[in-house]
Amino acid sequence: MATEKILCIGDLEAAASKILPVSTRDFYNSGSTNQVTVRENSTAYNKYRILPRVLKDVSQVNTSTTLFDRNIKFPLCVAPAGLQAMAHPDGELATSRACARVGVHMGVSSYANHSVEQITSAGTEIGPIHHVMQLYSMTDREKEARIVRRAEASGCKAIFLTADSPVLGVRYNEWRSGFQAPLGLGYPMIEKTTEQIQQESHDEVFSSFNSDSHSWAREIPWLRSITNMEIWIKGVLTPEDVEMAIEYGCDGVIISNHGGRQLDETPATIDVPLLAQRLREAESESISTGASGLVATSSKRWHWERSVVGSYNGQKGVELMLEVLYNEFKRCMQLTGCKSVSEIRSSSLGIVRSDGPLARL
Template identity: 30%
Template sequence: MTAPVSADDRPIIRIEDWEALAEQTLPKGAFDYVHSGAGAEETLRKNERAFQQWDLLPKILTNVENVNLGINLLNRQLPTPLLLAPVGFQTVVHPEGELASARSAAGLGIPYITSTVSSFSLEDISAVMENVPRYFQLYWPNDEEVAASFVTRAEAAGYDAIVLTVDTALLGWREKDLQNRYFPMQTGAGTANFVTDPVFQQKYNPSGLLTQEELTAEIKKILLNQSLTWEKIAWLRQQTSLPILLKGIIHTEDGKKAVAYGADGIIVSNHGGRQLDGVRSSLNALPFISKEIQGEIPILFDSGIRRGPDILKAIALGADAVIIGRPYVYGLTLGQAGVTAVLTNLLHDLETSLALTGTASLSDIDGSLIARTGNSQ
C-alpha cells in the first residue's frame, strides 16, 4: 500500500496530522461530531493526558529479535491487541463508511465492532470481515422486540460477541453538536440496522411508506433506553448464546457487578469523553477495576489511545485488549486506505515500543513495566 501523503508530499504519520486532515476535509458539523466531547471537554482531555502520568520502565540486554503482538481473547487467537471501536454514522466521514473501516480491519486481522447506528446493515458489514472476529454493539432500544431482533440478526450473521453499551441512557451534553445543530441521523446516516430490521418495519413502518425524515423520527423515539438496569442482563442472556461484554464501566463496583451478573467481559471506557464530562479518565479507572476482577473475565480498554506506548501502558495496568476510535475515523477521511495507514502505523509503533521495553511478547507485559510519574521504582 502506498502511504497517503500530505499537501507537501510527506507521508502522513502523526495522528495529529490525520486529525488536521479530517478538519480540513470534513464539513464542520461532521468533524466536530467525531472530534468533540461532552461539556467543557474536561474528560476528553483527561483521557489523553492520563497516559502522561505513567512512565514505562524498559529493561535492557534482552533478546527482542522476534516480537509477538498476539493475544487470546474470547477463545480466539488474535495477531494484535487492537479492536476497532463501534463508531456510528461513518458515512458522514466517507461514502463507504463502516464498510471501508471493516475491510481495513479484516485485512489486518483486527476485530471490528459494528455500531447499532451504522450506515450499513450489520449483515453487510459482517460479510466483508471474512474469518476475522466481529462484535455487534447494542444500543438497547426502548423496545425489547427490536433489541431481541438485533441480537438474533447478529448471531445469524456470524458475529462473535454482543457489546452492550451501558453508559448511554441518554446522549451527553455535547455543546459543539448543539451549537452546530448537528446530529448525523438527520442526514440519513446511521439508520441502516433499523430500516433493514423486520420487527422495526412491522411495528413502526407497516405501510412501508414513511419518508426518510419520518423514519428517522421513529428511530429517535426508541434509540436509547433510560430504564435499563442490571437485571436486564439475564434477559439478554436468554436471547443469545454469544458472549456479552459491557462497554462503559468506570466505577470499580460496576466492574464487580458485571462479573456477578454474568458478563463475559467488560470495556473500561468513558465513551471517549462524549457522555458525562468531569468523570475519571479511563486509564486511571483501569488499575482499580483490574485489581478487583482481573483473571475473572477479560478487561478491554478504550478512550485516549493514540500511540504504541499508550497501548503498552493500558496492558501493563490490566487491560487484555484495547480499542481505538477517533484515530481510525480520522483516517477514514481518505477511505479504506486511510484507515489501513493509521492502523499500520500504530501497529509498527507498538511493535517498536514493545521491543524497546526489552519485552519480546505482549503476553509478558505486567505491572513491573510501569510506574506513576515521579514514583521510585
C-alpha cells in the same frame, strides 16, 4: 506538489481534519458539556513513563494475543463508532475490510450507516476476524431482539451492551449546530430511514428508542434468553459495577467513559484502578500512539480505537492508522525488552510524582 507524509496518528488526524466539514469533525471529536474527560482521555497518559530494558534479545518479538478464541495481530481492535459514512461513503465497510487486512477485530455500532450483514461480510471475505455488536437497551423489545438476532446470524461473537446511556450526554456543540446525520444516511440497525432522521434532532432520534428504565435484572437475563453470543457490559468505571457484571454472569466488561461523550468529568480510563482482574478482558480509550498502547496493555486493558481517520482515503486510511499503531507498539515492546505480550508488566512503567522522583508503578 509533494505527497503528504503520514508518520504518526497526529499526522493522520491533521490530514483527515482538512477533509471533513466542521460539523462532522465536531461530532467526531467533541464530548459532553465542558469536555474535561475528552481532554484527559489523552493527557492522562502524559504522567506515565516507560522504563527501557537493555541487552535483551528481541529479534523474535511476538505482538499477537488471543481475543474471542482467535489470534489478533496485537492487543488493539476497532471500537463500535457510529456514522462512519459521514467520513467516507464506504463507512463501516471500509473499516471492516481494513481490520481484516491487518488482523484485528471490529465492533459494529447500532448507529452504523451500513447493516451488520454488509459489515461482517466485507471483513470476513478478506480474513478471519470477529465482529461484535454494540447494543442499547430499547423500549421496543422486539426491535432490540431483531438487532440481536441479525447480529448473531451474521456471525457476531458478542453483544456489547452500552450501559452508561440511560439518557444522552449533553453535547453543546451538537446542540449549537443542530446536528443531524446528513441527508442520504440512514441507521439500518435501529430501523431509521434518512427521511425519518431529518425530522428529528440527534437527541430526539436517541430518545425515541432508548430505554431509561434499564437494569441488570431486566437486561441480562432477557439477553441470555434470546442469544448464545457472549454478553459484555460497555461503560464500566467502578468496582461495584464489575462485581455486578460478575454476579449476573457477564462474559466481560468494557472499561470506558464513552469517549467523554456521556457524563463529563469522569476519570480517564487509564486512571481507573484495575477493576477487571477477575474478568478476561477490559478496554482503554483514546490511545493515539503505540507507546500508549504499551502503557494500557501493561495495565491489563485493551483498546478499541475509533476510526474516523477513515475519512483520509477510506479503507487505506484505516489500514494506515492500524499499521502506524502496530509498528509503534512493536518497537516499544522491543525497547522495553518484551518478547511477547505476556511479558508486559506494570514494572515496565513509572509514574511522575509532584513530590519527588519518578515512582515505579
